[in-house]
Each structure stands twice: as C-alpha cells, then as structure tokens.
Amino acid sequence: MDGYNEEQYLKILHDNWGYPDFRGIQRDIIRSVAEGNDTLGLMPTGGGKSLTFQVPALAKEGTCIVITPLIALMKDQVDNLRRRGIIAAAIYTGKTQREIVATLDNCILGRTKLLYISPERIASELFQTKLKHMKVSLITVDEAHCISQWGYDFRPSYLNIAEIRSIKPDVPILALTATATERVTVDIQERLGFKKPNMFKMSFVRKNLAYVVRKTDDKEAQLIHILKSVSGSAIVYLRSRRRTKDIYRILQEHGISSTFYHAGLESSTKDERQRAWRDDEVRVMVATNAFGMGIDKPDVRLVIHYELPDTLEAYFQEAGRAGRDGKKAYAVMLYSKGDEKLMARHIQFEFPSKEEICKIYEHIAYFFQVAAGSGRGKAFKFDNILFCRTFHHHSLQVDSALKILEREGYVRYDTDSDNKTKVKFLIDRDQLYQIRDQSPETEAVLDSMLREFSRLFIDYGPIEEGIIADDTGLTKQQIYNVMKSLNQQRILHFIPPRVEPLITYTRDRVLPEEIVISKENYEVRKEQLVKKAKKILDYAKTDNVCRSRQLLRYFGEEESEDCGICDVCLGRKTRPGHKDEVEMMKKEIIETLSDGKRHHFQDMFPLSKDQKVCVEAADYLLQEETIGRDTVWFYLKDKTYLKDNKQD
Structure with a gap:
C-alpha cells in the first residue's frame, strides 16, 4: 500500500512488537518514507531507529533492502525478526554462492520482507542483476555517516549505494545515523542523491x-x-x-x-x-x-x-x-597529561608518509607474489602479524596504508571477514550410527547436523551454529567444544571461522613510483583528523562548561541548558549564585565588545572581578562563537550585536 495510514502502521507496531505508539521522531520518519520521500533520520543510540524501516517494510509491498556494515547487527536483527514470524534474510562475507543466489531469488519471488546486505556486496554483478527483477519497497542506509568523507568513519564501499539508486530511481531512501555534524548531514543527502533535502533530528539530550x-x-x-x-x-x-x-x-x-x-x-x-x-x-x-x-x-x-x-x-x-x-x-x-602525546602518535599511525604507503604496497605484492601488471580481481587472506614480522612494518601503519590505498582504488581491504565454521565427516554414515557412549550434548549436535547439513559426508560444508543451537538448546561455546572433541576423535574435521582481513586487487599491480595519493584522501583527511582530535582534547580539558552543553553544541544544538549532573555542573553547585554571576559577566563582555573594536584581556577581566567567573563567561561565548579570540585580544564575531547597538 502507498501513503501513510496511521491506523495500519500502529496495528503493525502493536501486533509485531507490542508497543502502543511510536516515540520521538519515529512517526515523522515513517510517515515521510511511507509517502515516498527520501529521508534522513538522526537518532542517537537507543532511539529506536530499526522500527523506522521495519514497520514500513511490513506495510509496503516488496522487499526492504537494509545496507549496513555490521554483520553482528544483521544476524541479531534477522534472528529477532524471524522469531516474530517476519521473513528476513542477510547476505555477508562467508555466505556461499548458492546461499546468496537462493536468498536473492526469494526476494524476487516476494517471500522476503527485509534483506540485510553489506555495502561491499551491493557492487557485485550478481546482486545488481537480481535487483533489477525485485520489487523493492524501501532502501535503508544504516550508519549513513560512513558515506561522507567528513564523517568519522568514512567507508569507500558506501559510495556503491549510488548504483542501487540508478537501478531503482523511484524507490525512496531512508538514511539513518546516530551522530552527524551539519556538514555531514548535507554531504549524506547529496551523495545519496536526495531529490530534496529532508531531515528529521532527535535531540541529543540525555537527561539521565x-x-x-x-x-x-x-x-x-x-x-x-x-x-x-x-x-x-x-x-x-x-x-x-x-x-x-x-x-x-x-x-x-x-x-x-x-x-x-x-x-x-x-x-x-x-x-x-x-x-x-x-x-x-x-x-x-x-x-x-x-x-x-x-x-x-x-x-x-x-x-x-x-x-x-x-x-x-x-x-x-x-x-x-x-x-x-x-x-x-x-x-x-x-x-x-600523556594523552595529548598519544593522540599525536595515533595521527602519525593513521597517516604514514606517502613513501611508507608506497613501500607497504610493494611489500604486499612480494608477500603474495603478485607481479607488476597482474593481479586484478585476485583476493588474498592477509596475516598482518606475519607480514609485519617479515617486512618490519608497524601493524597500525599497515592497516592505515591499506585503507588509504583502498580509497585510491588500488585494493579492496575487507576487515570484516566472517567465514562460517566448515565441517566434513571423516567416517561414513553407517560408521557414525555405530558409535556409542557419546555425551547427550554430542548426540544432540550430531542429530542436528545430520538433519540440517546432509552433504557433509561428501565435502567440506558451512554450518550455522545458530541453527544447531536452536535445535539443541546448547550455547555456541558448547557446540564449539563438541566439535573440538569430535575433531580429536577423528570423527569429523572442522575448520573454525577465522576473522582474517581480505585484500583484493581492484586493478593490476603498479610500481611504487606510479602510485598517486590525492590531496583529498591524504592532506585534507589528515587535517580533518587533527581538528577532530583537538575537539576531543578540548572537551577533556575544558572544566568550566557543562559537559552535555559541549557535546550538544558540537552537534549543532545551540539552545541547550546545563544538565546539572555532570562533573562541571556538580562542581558549580558548591557556590550559590555562581550561574547568575556568569550570565551577568557574559552581558558585560558583549557590551564591552559591541563597539566593534578588539579589546585586550585586561580590559575584559579587570582585577576587581572574580577571575574564574570572567574566564567561564568568556569560554561560554567562545564556544557559542559569539566572540572570537586572537592570542590576548578579544573581538565580537556575531555582528547582530553591533547592529542592535547601532539601532539603540
């Protein structure tokens, strides 16, 4: 159904989740996407953002595609939805080709209401071919700040989302993030091709x-x-x-x-x-x-x-x-005090020299034995520790260099590998039935495996511990222990999942001197990281402005109030009337600077005044960007005060 029907959407919410009503900005976001609008929702952690796409997914015909980099979240949400009787599926690294094809075909047949997929997967030819035949109700982009180079966790794979937009131009996009500055929110909407700006924002205030x-x-x-x-x-x-x-x-x-x-x-x-x-x-x-x-x-x-x-x-x-x-x-x-030096060191690790990046690229080619002019499309599991021991690099610099090389298009660096446990029986089915004296846990696991994964006598196959856990009532750790015991008894051989990064050459290997690292991906991003590091250090060191106000102002909520419960606010409560003194001092500072001239700090903070009150008032105005400071000189930044002064 198209359009927003309040009664229908509330019924879906109540029947499937048991809630009597929407909260916060959930209703505004749901109404917006139901009416076919591209929508950006800023909802802090715990704001209930999953319902803003799950409820419309049940109300609308077709499949809601949910793009997220978080495999753990995919699995949790798919499991939770299935327990509620909602058909949901996920595609991520570690799935076999057969499983992926079957999942996508179910979406084409209209059997799946929500499909969770990683941003890397949406660029594949298989997915894009199948997508053309799907009826898609909504495209949801979770962790949407990852698409912005100004966001704190930019991921190049998110840029692939624009390709979905070209295949399904009439399907609305819902972008969701918990944290974003104004610059990032504008960038998200531009990069996702919003037909018009459309954002709903929850207050970031956390009173408790x-x-x-x-x-x-x-x-x-x-x-x-x-x-x-x-x-x-x-x-x-x-x-x-x-x-x-x-x-x-x-x-x-x-x-x-x-x-x-x-x-x-x-x-x-x-x-x-x-x-x-x-x-x-x-x-x-x-x-x-x-x-x-x-x-x-x-x-x-x-x-x-x-x-x-x-x-x-x-x-x-x-x-x-x-x-x-x-x-x-x-x-x-x-x-x-040592944190400032640690932060500076971290920035050095995040941005190794361009020479070091080129050297790491060359050494990786030696490590995998990839000749110049070849390698395009080849993927390798990457043992960072062994590589660093072999070529004497620091692991953090290697990790950072690969991310920079990925942004420049030389490699794809997948750090979220999540391969399933693979198993093959070493004895045939008849021999297995003859085995006695196994523990009840072992019997239960074997029975489940024989029911759910019948081809394991022929070749290694992936198994889902979650399915076995549901069948047997055992924990995943207990299942792992049973597998380990069966492995030692030579009844089966199992390969546990390993979280190893995957490096894929996205173009043929070039020589180090041919590598180009752009200003945007190096100098601009490094400068951005330095600025963000300064903000976190300022927050840690500033002890005369409410902590909550500092955070809220960073995210554009200027009209915030002191929280009354942070360490700064509690420290002030020891002096009655302190807040009024600060407010009075703020007015005096603005009055002094309203002549449009620069004033020395001695004019601003006469010795007759409480110096702590003066400094705190000035810090408030500096944070609000009402005034500016150039070493020992202060000046008015907000010219509306000058205008008001002239009118008077």
Missing part, C-alpha cells in the same frame, strides 16, 4: 546520563575506584586489542567480574562473551570499539573510556550505550 572527565596520573587506580563506587553492568573502552586483555586481568585481580572483547577473537568466543555480559554472568566488558554496535542492553550503568576516542562523534555514540533504560547512568572519560 552524567558525563564525567576524571583527570588522573593513575588510570588503573581510578578505574578500580569508579567500578567499585558505581554498581551495575559496565563497558570499559580501550584502543588496542592487547590492552583489553591487560585491563581484564587487572580487574580480575581486584575481584571485579569481567571479560574482554576485540575483533581478533574467534566468532564463537565473541558470541559467548557477548552473551555472558548481556545475561549478567559477567559485570564488565573490556573492549575495543569493535564491541557495542547493534548491542541492545538497556541497563548499562557505566561506560568508561580508559583512553580518548578519536572523535566526539565516536565518544557520543559509545557513551550513549549507558542508561538506555532511562535510569541514571554515567559516561566517564579518564584523561592524563
């Missing part, structure tokens, strides 16, 4: 979330103190995989129940640790930023950033995983 910065020279002690002071489920974010294990051990030594998580772990290990944390079997998840996307745990009371994230966008999204149940929660950033 207290933002705190703890300045300390001993982060370990501060971390232990905070975790022992605040009860409830927690996440601790770090930058490096190695450090997650170190911090996990420290927490264990202090009797704090925890586990750790990063992208390099086996899939079954990640699934089990995520489940244990979600089910409150462990209290603290120590993780890199690989953890959290698509994870819906409402009762997280505490998110701690042990190290500074790259950007305020990343920080806001990760911190926003706390308190999604609406109850009081804390987002704590630990800051020490």
